[in-house]
Amino acid sequence: MSRAALLVSLLLLAAPGRPGAGSDQDQDHDQEHGSKDPPHSQEKGPGHSHWSYEDREHWYVDYPDCAGTMQSPINIDITKTIFSPQLRPIQLSGYSLPANQKLKLRNNGHTVLLELPDSLAITGGYAQQYRAVQLHLHWGSLSGHGSEHTVNGHRFAAEIHVVHYNTRYDSFKEAMVHPDGLAVLGAFLEVGPRENPYYQEILGHLYKIQEEGEEVLVPGFNIAGLLPANLKLYFHYNGSLTTPPCYQTVKWTVFNQTMLLSHDQMSILVKTLRNDDGKPLQKNYRLVQDLHGRRVLASFQTTLVSARQLPSEGPSSSSFHAGDVLAVLFGVLFAITAMAFLLYIYKHRSQNTRLESPTKSKVIYTAASTENTV
Ligand SMILES: [Zn+2]
16 A cells, blocks of 8 residues: 555544544554554454554555565664764653653553653754654563564563654644654663662553553653663664554664663563453564665764764765775876886886896706716
């Protein structure tokens, strides 16, 4: 399906007069990455969507974008990242919420999702401003890690995604079909020695939403505490939603610093929720996708030896090209000099050969040997 066709179907979904469905309920429907399902998937009622992680190799049948060439997640190969000094620290505003502001926490059958008010925003680090919509987590099982992105092939225990949409669009739904529509902040979770009080604001309520579709209101807290303290060090690339409909409209930020949860917190995350089959909701991550030539930028020098500096635009770009031209020029000059030198040596040696020839004859013409044979 073309993007235009998808847009049309989304507009149809958003059209007024749809029976029984206020726009609120629409937004409440599966929002893993805020994604919406096409109409036919809503037969099982609100909150349900028919795709599953077991079926992830076939997502593209109903959602063609899932077979695209800019899909997420990806493996971040540190040695191939490109240092870009233009990547400024990520700045968050409005992330600290008062406890009297209640937030909806929901088990949507694919993840635990916390709805966020649009007063939260990314105000720095991106070329444009983005408003928050929701955050959710990806995890593994008691025996295996479950982050979506990997770094040098390493999978972390879990991963948080905070989903935002570009303020140039009126809504998340409108933004999600545009190439510059979405920004997702991702961070890795690992097991550490202490309980994490910010994650406890979510994990402490999971037992109330064990079944798919259940939701609970939780007090507001400092949402920024769920993300690393260091917002300067990150990777950046263009990708997609990691769940259907896999729209390729996400500008990804994956932080370098990881978040620590206690062992008990991690097992609560992994063990508590169930999916629509009543089975444990586990391993809700998509496998890494091919880069198809995409470049992953780093806001910092990953290694002094391997990190290549991104040729930037503007004056420094032209100086980069001038350097190239000079290098080629010197190369050619060197080659000419070397050729001339070799030619000189060759000529010189040819002359020597001609001069030496009589000498050699002289050796053969040794009177003594003749004398000896006599
Ligand atoms: Zn996600």
